[in-house]
Amino acid sequence: MIETVFRTDDLPVADRAEAWRERLSQTHAPVDLICRPDSHFSAYQRVIPLGSALVWPSVSGSYAIRRTTELIRSSDPEMINLSLIIKGTVGFRMHGPDALYGPFEFRTNDSSHPCEIVLGTSGEAVHAVCVDVPRARLPLPSDEIDRVIGHRLSGREGVGALLASFLTTLVDNRRSYTAADAPRLETVLLDLLAALFANALDGMDSLPAESRRRTLALRIQAFIRDHLHDPDLTPAGIAAAHHISTSYLHRLFQDRETTVSGWIRHLRLEHAREQLADPARSHVPVHLVAARAGYENHSVFTRAFRAAYGMSPREYRHRALLQEAGSG
Structure with missing residues (x-):
């Protein structure tokens, strides 16, 4: 799968901060640096395109950025950003009180609202996997998306754990995929992202039926992987654990061209x-x-x-x- 790599270490020290700001502006939307990195600042980013979405793992030193009202007026690509924190802490302010995010929490913002983001609140390096996707690509009403944006979401349980696992597996095993896999991977990503938002609203019925079906199939597949050691793992038990009929479970697996x-x-x-x-x-x-x-x-x-x-x-x-x- 084609990807691009950016390293500030490839640039003169004096150019690194501005180059990183430009890189973030190109990946998501124009931003300003509100806390300029020191001369030892280092940042690394890989960008993996999945159709209209971008997945970009990054490692960076401590810095802070701001998306201002003026920048929004001049350019708003209407993008949603979701960041899975892997290591380090991230401070965030959007339309509520300041918040602090840690490992395996999702932080969200969008290009249409002002915000401030502080990475490495104690001066530490931050490892993250970020997603940028056009708002219009999420199969959810815009007002429901607005209700979730800016709120803390867990990557340790439920749909959040599925999305976290998908993202970390994708970036760790990118050579296992080809450009032909991108449309399928984009569909999975969008379904999981929409399901995460809908779950935060307790509104899974907001999702289109096909998205709900694919999300349920992913949850069942994760359940099976987690219970492989159980010799009593059966289709009937799997169906019962997910409150569906055994016949519906079998229909979910028809796309895999195999039985459960x-x-x-x-x-x-x-x-x-x-x-x-x-x-x-x-x-x-x-x-x-x-x-x-x-x-x-x-x-x-x-x-x-x-x-x-x-x-x-x-x-x-x-x-x-x-x-x-x-x-x-």
């Missing part, structure tokens, strides 16, 4: 395969790897693994560890 049970088997085998190939886990007995993947019966696991990968789990581990030793 088939996807569970695939994930369990992939989880076991990854564990067997990990040198750091070479001391873990194969039967324990199988149990952690949700297999109570070792012989059932061995047969399934051989059918999927053409060799026994022990043979696969031996070959994978030899290849790892050879590459080292």
